[in-house]
Amino acid sequence: MKHRTFFWFFLPTGLAMLLFIALPIVSVLVQSVFTPHGAVIETVKNCTPFGCNEETTINQEATRALRESQPLGRFVGLGIYFDRGHLAINEVRALWANSQGLGQFFKGLGNLPFYRAMGFTLTFTFLATPALIALGMVIALAVNSISQRLKGVVIFFSLLPFTVTPLIGSLILFWMIDSRGILGTALQWLADDPGLSLKASTPLTWIMLIVYQVWHAAPFAFVVFYAGLQTLPQDQLESAKIDGASRLQQVRYVVVPHLTPLVTFVALIMLMDNFRVFEPIVGFNAAAHATSLSWIIFNDLGGETRQLSAAAATSVMTIIGVAVLLSPVLVRTWRDFRSKK
Amino acid sequence: MASKAQRAPLSLRLATNAFVVVWLVIAAFPFIWTLWGSFKVELDFFSIADWTNSLFGVNTLETYGNRFTLSGYEGAWVQEEFWRAFINTGIVCFFVVCTSLTIGTLGGYALSRSGYRYTFWLLLAALIFRAMPPITLVAGYLLPFFEWNLWGRLSTTVIVLVAINQPFTLWMLHSFFQSIPKELDESAKVDGCTQFQAFRNVIIPVMWPGVITTGLFSFLLAYNDFAVTSMLLSDDNRTMVPKIAAFLGTTYTEGNVMFAVAAAVSATVPLFILVMVFQRQIVSGLTAGAVKG
Numbered sequence: 001m002k003h004r005t006f007f008w009f010f011l012p013t014g015l016a017m018l019l020f021i022a023l024p025i026v027s028v029l030v031q032s033v034f035t036p037h038g039a040v041i042e043t044v045k046n047c048t049p050f051g052c053n054e055e056t057t058i059n060q061e062a063t064r065a066l067r068e069s070q071p072l073g074r075f076v077g078l079g080i081y082f083d084r085g086h087l088a089i090n091e092v093r094a095l096w097a098n099s100q101g102l103g104q105f106f107k108g109l110g111n112l113p114f115y116r117a118m119g120f121t122l123t124f125t126f127l128a129t130p131a132l133i134a135l136g137m138v139i140a141l142a143v144n145s146i147s148q149r150l151k152g153v154v155i156f157f158s159l160l161p162f163t164v165t166p167l168i169g170s171l172i173l174f175w176m177i178d179s180r181g182i183l184g185t186a187l188q189w190l191a192d193d194p195g196l197s198l199k200a201s202t203p204l205t206w207i208m209l210i211v212y213q214v215w216h217a218a219p220f221a222f223v224v225f226y227a228g229l230q231t232l233p234q235d236q237l238e239s240a241k242i243d244g245a246s247r248l249q250q251v252r253y254v255v256v257p258h259l260t261p262l263v264t265f266v267a268l269i270m271l272m273d274n275f276r277v278f279e280p281i282v283g284f285n286a287a288a289h290a291t292s293l294s295w296i297i298f299n300d301l302g303g304e305t306r307q308l309s310a311a312a313a314t315s316v317m318t319i320i321g322v323a324v325l326l327s328p329v330l331v332r333t334w335r336d337f338r339s340k341k
Numbered sequence: 342m343a344s345k346a347q348r349a350p351l352s353l354r355l356a357t358n359a360f361v362v363v364w365l366v367i368a369a370f371p372f373i374w375t376l377w378g379s380f381k382v383e384l385d386f387f388s389i390a391d392w393t394n395s396l397f398g399v400n401t402l403e404t405y406g407n408r409f410t411l412s413g414y415e416g417a418w419v420q421e422e423f424w425r426a427f428i429n430t431g432i433v434c435f436f437v438v439c440t441s442l443t444i445g446t447l448g449g450y451a452l453s454r455s456g457y458r459y460t461f462w463l464l465l466a467a468l469i470f471r472a473m474p475p476i477t478l479v480a481g482y483l484l485p486f487f488e489w490n491l492w493g494r495l496s497t498t499v500i501v502l503v504a505i506n507q508p509f510t511l512w513m514l515h516s517f518f519q520s521i522p523k524e525l526d527e528s529a530k531v532d533g534c535t536q537f538q539a540f541r542n543v544i545i546p547v548m549w550p551g552v553i554t555t556g557l558f559s560f561l562l563a564y565n566d567f568a569v570t571s572m573l574l575s576d577d578n579r580t581m582v583p584k585i586a587a588f589l590g591t592t593y594t595e596g597n598v599m600f601a602v603a604a605a606v607s608a609t610v611p612l613f614i615l616v617m618v619f620q621r622q623i624v625s626g627l628t629a630g631a632v633k634g
Contacts, residue, residue: 009451020504024481
């Protein structure tokens with residue numbers, strides 16, 4: 001295809017991505033190093049026959065003029081990144097100096113919003129991902145061996161948790177695990193503790209969110225692995241059997257190696273997806289116990305005071321996190337491309 | 342798994358079947374339970390006294406003289422005007438899918454037919470864009486949208502969702518077009534067609550399977566989105582998902598949780614139908630990327 005033709009074919013989609021993905025990233029970067037102007041404050045001396053007093057007022061005109069002349073705000077460099085709401089350099093340094101032992105240090109770290117969110121996000125990402133892969137694998141192996149006629153129905157119901165809107169899916173589970181809902185009641189009965197509430201405890205909230213994510217995303221892993229199982233090398237399986245491999249050994253030495261590339265694929269996709277965990281926190285109303293970077297951005301942007309600079313700085317740090325998780329995918333794509341040449 | 346030698350022992354077969362049943366319950370029960378409960382009053386849906394109330398609707402019978410009531414649905418659709426959100430979601434999804442497929446097929450086709458090096462870099466850039474959480478971009482949208490008075494409109498949201506959708510659409514369609522033999526449009530070009538004519542007359546008639554699969558995923562993205570729609574739409578223009586989220590803020594205090602339950606069920610029904618009709622396409626779409634990678 002000629003460059004010219006390619007250009008016209010690609011223009012609409014390229015323009016859309018340039019304007020609404022690439023430029024916003026630049027704009028977020030720029031916003032994150034500026035902070036809004038404070039009001040221009042003047043001190044006026046008011047003298048009356050009874051004496052003089054000083055009065056501080058906001059000079060509305062000067063404030064407006066300043067805001068209009070520099071609409072981006074005041075340049076603060078990396079100031080926002082280091083403030084208390086983000087990396088909190090000073091607080092961390094003070095904490096490091098003052099705390100006895102690592103335990104106290106990490107406990108103090110947990111009170112800083114950014115580290116609290118990171119703590120949850122990373123725990124969530126690295127627990128939910130292996131769990132959902134394992135569950136997806138077991139479902140795929142089980143479904144693969146049931147009768148052909150039932151498979152369609154099973155796949156249909158399995159797809160439901162995955163296709164349902166994440167916010168609605170988490171709400172549905174949230175209503176069920178409410179202490180007055182059916183799962184909540186069942187858990188109270190099982191634990192023999194009528195006061196048990198999943199919402200009130202931090203570890204239980206975390207477990208609940210991870211369980212939700214596994215429920216939501218295991219079908220994806222299942223479908224991918226199931227497709228992989230359809231292309232199993234039958235001759236290898238048979239020769240393994242002739243060599244006397246047990247059923248478990250067949251799975252261990254033939255099926256699993258065949259599915260390894262798919263496991264890597266699902267793991268890479270899910271690591272990135274889980275890292276941006278957001279809707280479940282809103283749906284489960286769990287922000288008191290668990291926050292994530294995406295939730296912080298959402299929280300900063302919403303409400304009456306839209307804290308654009310703070311949100312932009314968190315966005316940039318989220319993008320950096322995603323980039324770290326993305327790098328193995330990029331390396332793989334690059335290697336594929338090289339090997340094709 | 343046809344031959345007799347490969348048949349699993351009975352115990353294993355039983356265990357497998359039992360596991361599949363357990364999984365089916367886990368996957369489907371929450372939906373069935375919530376659907377059932379959405380026709381009850383709140384005291385039954387959240388029953389403190391006795392959990393069987395939610396099965397038999399004792400309080401619902403007391404209040405309405407029937408074990409089932411549509412009061413939750415009436416509250417959501419009529420009183421809280423959920424139908425507005427429903428229509429808005431319809432508009433947004435329709436335009437997102439159409440626009441995104443139109444410009445996506447053109448781009449994906451071009452990427453699959455051009456042998457130059459830059460196509461790889463464009464695809465790589467798309468992959469990076471695909472990984473960006475949409476919420477991180479929102480901070481970048483707000484300022485210019487406020488400035489140019491674009492904020493709050495459905496059309497703005499449609500364009501943003503289309504753009505966010507493009508990287509995925511491009512990858513899907515790129516790999517789909519690569520599976521269509523190049524000779525097909527090459528020969529049309531030999532016969533004197535321009536590249537666009539070859540695309541229109543030769544490729545468009547055979548591209549529908551791939552386009553439908555991709556369109557489904559575009560639809561799901563637009564339908565399920567919460568981060569972008571809740572941030573970029575004004576209160577009047579809200580789509581279903583942010584509307585339900587807004588219910589939560591106001592209705593928990595008023596004791597009208599059932600509105601939110603009914604709305605959540607209403608918003609899930611279209612997805613349910615979608616999965617039922619397009620199960621095959623969704624499965625093939627989910628596996629397309631994996632089998633390649």
